[in-house]
Amino acid sequence: MRSLSYVRTNLLFVDDFQLLGGSRAAEVRRLRTVEQLSVREIRARTGLGRNRVQELLRGVPAPERTRRPNAKDALRAEATQLRAQGCTVPDIAARLGVAKSTAYRWVQGVPWEPDAVAARERRRAHSRAMTDAQWDAHRQARDAARAETVGATSAWVGRLRRRELILVGAALYWAEGAKAKPWRPHDCRVKFVNSDPTLVEVFLRFVEAMGVPRGALSFRVSIHEPADASEAVRWWAERVGVPADDFRPVSLKRHRPATVRRNTGDGYRGCLTVEVPRSRRLYWKIEGIMTGMGAGVEAVER
Numbered sequence: 493m494r495s496l497s498y499v500r501t502n503l504l505f506v507d508d509f510q511l512l513g514g515s516r517a518a519e520v521r522r523l524r525t526v527e528q529l530s531v532r533e534i535r536a537r538t539g540l541g542r543n544r545v546q547e548l549l550r551g552v553p554a555p556e557r558t559r560r561p562n563a564k565d566a567l568r569a570e571a572t573q574l575r576a577q578g579c580t581v582p583d584i585a586a587r588l589g590v591a592k593s594t595a596y597r598w599v600q601g602v603p604w605e606p607d608a609v610a611a612r613e614r615r616r617a618h619s620r621a622m623t624d625a626q627w628d629a630h631r632q633a634r635d636a637a638r639a640e641t642v643g644a645t646s647a648w649v650g651r652l653r654r655r656e657l658i659l660v661g662a663a664l665y666w667a668e669g670a671k672a673k674p675w676r677p678h679d680c681r682v683k684f685v686n687s688d689p690t691l692v693e694v695f696l697r698f699v700e701a702m703g704v705p706r707g708a709l710s711f712r713v714s715i716h717e718p719a720d721a722s723e724a725v726r727w728w729a730e731r732v733g734v735p736a737d738d739f740r741p742v743s744l745k746r747h748r749p750a751t752v753r754r755n756t757g758d759g760y761r762g763c764l765t766v767e768v769p770r771s772r773r774l775y776w777k778i779e780g781i782m783t784g785m786g787a788g789v790e791a792v793e794r
Contacts (some may be wrong), residue, residue, distance in 0.1 A: 520548040524549055535751065571588060574588075575604055581595050610626065652740065658781065662698070663680070664691060665698070670684075682767070682769075683765065685764070692764055695766060711740065713739065713762050714765060715762025716746075717746060721744060732764070
């Protein structure tokens with residue numbers, strides 16, 4: 493049991509401390525900021541415990557001389573910078589080669605404003621990778637089955653006879669070409685517009701089978717800006733076998749930023765318009781072929 497004299501001595505020490513240095517908090521903070529003492533030195537000077545000293549020093553930075561060098565200070569600073577740039581904790585941990593828990597501890601007090609565009613792209617890339625991994629085998633099997641089916645049916649078609657070509661060409665035109673309207677019943681001009689070079693070639697062969705030479709036709713490219721119109725004309729001229737100089741002036745469609753179009757990029761060549769001059773009688777023939785095909789289908793059904 494401590495003696496009465498010991499208690500009196502400590503009480504006198506506390507009274508002297510309060511008289512000379514003011515409150516404990518003020519004195520502890522003065523020793524820290526003015527005299528740059530460490531916690532151990534402050535404890536020796538004041539007689540306070542470690543926890544009490546640390547509590548009174550909360551928010552007061554330690555003197556530079558008391559800090560021990562840390563080999564990871566540079567990494568911590570880099571982690572803070574990466575976090576401020578919008579990087580996620582997993583990204584920071586991967587780039588610095590540290591554990592995620594360590595990276596999180598380093599940056600938990602740093603305000604974070606993620607880059608919305610970069611984050612969205614990362615999510616999309618991850619989703620594509622997961623989808624590809626799951627469906628890759630199925631897609632390969634599907635593509636192989638498609639190629640086999642297309643090859644087999646293409647071989648089955650073989651060479652079209654003239655009658656078959658005329659029937660197919662007339663049906664193609666009636667589906668894709670310009671037709672007379674009820675309010676303009678006598679506007680019977682043969683005019684075909686399409687972006688598929690295969691359908692364009694089938695129509696040209698049909699017109700030739702009907703007695704109209706390819707050189708007598710009129711060609712015009714319709715394309716949206718800012719595509720390369722001259723290149724599109726050259727590309728279509730090679731496909732139809734007609735000099736590019738014989739094409740009519742390009743019909744350039746103005747670009748509307750509010751319109752979302754997918755027909756863009758290097759593969760976009762616009763549409764080709766093929767018009768047959770003085771084609772009223774040819775139009776009547778096409779109309780008659782379609783009328784006869786409709787009657788023929790009805791006869792088969794009966």
